Amino acid sequence: MMRALAAPAANRIRAIYWTLAALVLLLPAIAMNVTADVAWGPGDFALMGGLLGMVGIGIEMALRARLDARARLLAIAAMISLFLLVWAELAVGLFD
Structure with missing residues (x-):
């Protein structure tokens, strides 16, 4: 089943992320x-x-997409993993 995340849950997640x-x-x-x-x-x-x-924009898009919960969580996990890899590379040159 594909449906968007309910507004109160999305607002709570949005507030937590931006904080x-x-x-x-x-x-x-x-x-x-x-x-x-x-x-x-x-x-x-x-x-x-x-x-x-x-x-944050990527997480917003994943939360608003009409995906099932598993696909939404995988998309968010992929974005966070990519962010951590870029951050580590910029911080210490992990891949040099």
Whole structure:
């Protein structure tokens, strides 16, 4: 059966995601005040904000798609996995 996620559940998931995205973006800003080991510039914040925004839009699209629950979860898991791979590559050059 294919149907869209109910509005209250989608709104709750949306609020949780965007709150977590904002907190993830705040962590380096806080860490820069605590230690000299974290040195993000404006470009780093812009790139991370863009990545988080793209993942958020992808999750929104998956939640709004008329897919069954398993396909929706697989799509979201794939987006999060791809985000983590890109993040790891940008952070430490995992694939060099």
